[in-house]
Amino acid sequence: MIRLVLFGRQGAGKGTQAVMLSEHYKAPHISTGDMLREAVAEGTAVGQKVMAILDAGELVPDETMLEVIHDRLAHDDVEQHGFLLDGFPRTVGQAKSLLKIATVDLGVNLEVPERLVLERISSRRVCQQGHIYSVNDDAAREGVCPIDSTLVEQRDDDTPEAVTARLDAYKMKTAVAMAYFDSQGLLLSVDGVGEPEAVFRRLVEAIDARLDHDDRW
């Protein structure tokens, strides 16, 4: 059983690695978005609270998010197999609160240089049906999706300016949350550059070595 928190910039390939790690360690992949949807669908007390917040178009406050996480971590699958938390904590306050309500073996920082992430995201082009292309693909050059003939463009969210703003916010907030994990002896940084399979092997090796070393098994 393993209890991990995954950190990584947007565009670092965190989602892909989370799915692979979750399969490898048999630990449920818990992303904040899914967790909120589940809580609403289950209609728990906190789920109803979340629904009211989302209906009002507001952001779910930390306190409520922690209640949702607390409930989710009490499920049987987590008790048996641990968890792989993705998308939380994003701030140092959230990091401190999380470590109060849950035992975490390790925070894993999937490290991809900012320049690379910026390049990856700002070269992305998307059709109106959501097919994704790179700026050098024929579809992007011609501006038409070969699958559904809709327009292929850069999303407003993917312009270098927008991506830079998100990366800056990450540096200001999530990097501080990671520093807090580090101060607790709970951070492992792994090079996230390369093919997904290679990065995955690197992650598993580093995680296993670290946890063996800490003698937590």
Ligand SMILES: [Zn+2]
């Ligand atoms: Zn398309």
